[in-house]
Amino acid sequence: MAIVRFTKQRQAVLEVVRGSTEHPDAAHVFDAVKQIVPSISLGTVYRSLEALVQEGHLIQVQQPGQATRYDARLEDHAHFMCDACGEVFDVLIELPDLVGLVSAKLEGFGVKEARVEFHGTCRRCKHSN
Amino acid sequence: MAIVRFTKQRQAVLEVVRGSTEHPDAAHVFDAVKQIVPSISLGTVYRSLEALVQEGHLIQVQQPGQATRYDARLEDHAHFMCDACGEVFDVLIELPDLVGLVSAKLEGFGVKEARVEFHGTCRRCKHSN
DNA sequence: ATCGATGCAAACGCTTTGCACTCTT
DNA sequence: AAGAGTGCAAAGCGTTTGCATCGAT
Numbered sequence: 641m642a643i644v645r646f647t648k649q650r651q652a653v654l655e656v657v658r659g660s661t662e663h664p665d666a667a668h669v670f671d672a673v674k675q676i677v678p679s680i681s682l683g684t685v686y687r688s689l690e691a692l693v694q695e696g697h698l699i700q701v702q703q704p705g706q707a708t709r710y711d712a713r714l715e716d717h718a719h720f721m722c723d724a725c726g727e728v729f730d731v732l733i734e735l736p737d738l739v740g741l742v743s744a745k746l747e748g749f750g751v752k753e754a755r756v757e758f759h760g761t762c763r764r765c766k767h768s769n
Numbered sequence: 770m771a772i773v774r775f776t777k778q779r780q781a782v783l784e785v786v787r788g789s790t791e792h793p794d795a796a797h798v799f800d801a802v803k804q805i806v807p808s809i810s811l812g813t814v815y816r817s818l819e820a821l822v823q824e825g826h827l828i829q830v831q832q833p834g835q836a837t838r839y840d841a842r843l844e845d846h847a848h849f850m851c852d853a854c855g856e857v858f859d860v861l862i863e864l865p866d867l868v869g870l871v872s873a874k875l876e877g878f879g880v881k882e883a884r885v886e887f888h889g890t891c892r893r894c895k896h897s898n
Numbered sequence: 899a900t901c902g903a904t905g906c907a908a909a910c911g912c913t914t915t916g917c918a919c920t921c922t923t
Numbered sequence: 924a925a926g927a928g929t930g931c932a933a934a935g936c937g938t939t940t941g942c943a944t945c946g947a948t
Contacts (some may be wrong), residue, residue, distance in 0.1 A: 681905045736865045748892035755886045763877035
């Protein structure tokens with residue numbers, strides 16, 4: 641499903657995610673977008689996010705048992721998830737070529753992507769106890 | 770929540786996951802366990818799986834937008850998820866020490882775990898088109 | 899004017915939970 | 924006998940979808 645019409649709703653959704661550093665989920669995007677387009681519905685937020693992901697303008701960040709979050713940072717990167725506060729941090733560090741490593745071993749498989757997700761305690765949570 | 774009573778339901782749930790190579794989700798476990806304990810309910814399957822995870826007898830495998838799957842293989846390992854058929858494969862390959870790598874860079878963070886998830890096309894799906 | 903996008907509300911799938919009852923300990 | 928575990932059904936939550944209407948092209 642390609643975006644063929646650039647409505648104010650989709651522009652607003654994209655702006656909100658781009659302007660956020662917190663990897664917002666659909667509900668947070670909804671709240672923020674309402675300030676720009678008060679009449680927007682949650683369904684439209686979901687449809688817009690999906691379209692923007694398909695178009696390659698956003699990526700999804702999944703956290704076990706939580707709502708899908710969205711990230712406007714398109715370069716390949718990992719995420720750190722704080723198990724205490726739930727916050728998600730970008731990990732902008734060059735990692736080894738895992739796809740190459742695994743491709744060599746998984747004969748006949750088409751390995752396209754490696755997603756890396758770190759877990760632990762963030763700086764703030766670690767220091768506040 | 771520790772398991773303080775080993776009921777036949779929990780034993781059956783653990784046996785089913787241990788005896789499966791397909792990383793079953795709660796519904797699949799439910800279907801299989803019914804052959805052993807016909808009266809079991811889905812709620813009990815969920816509670817048993819949760820307890821077994823807490824106790825360290827099972828781990829969870831999450832696939833974006835899909836039901837949580839369970840894995841009785843306890844050693845640290847990655848997973849390969851086929852984007853075509855949805856099947857999940859264990860990746861039993863020694864990977865670089867990502868936690869150490871990232872710990873050195875994320876000053877003040879307590880990095881405990883790195884989860885690695887490969888995506889692409891499995892052997893069967895790749896060869897059938 | 900077309901037909902993709904929207905708003906609304908209902909429905910969905912997975913999971914959790916309240917309650918009375920059961921059965922391991 | 925105590926209270927953790929069970930079965931059942933209802934509810935919860937994130938997400939999707941049907942439909943009539945709106946509006947970008």
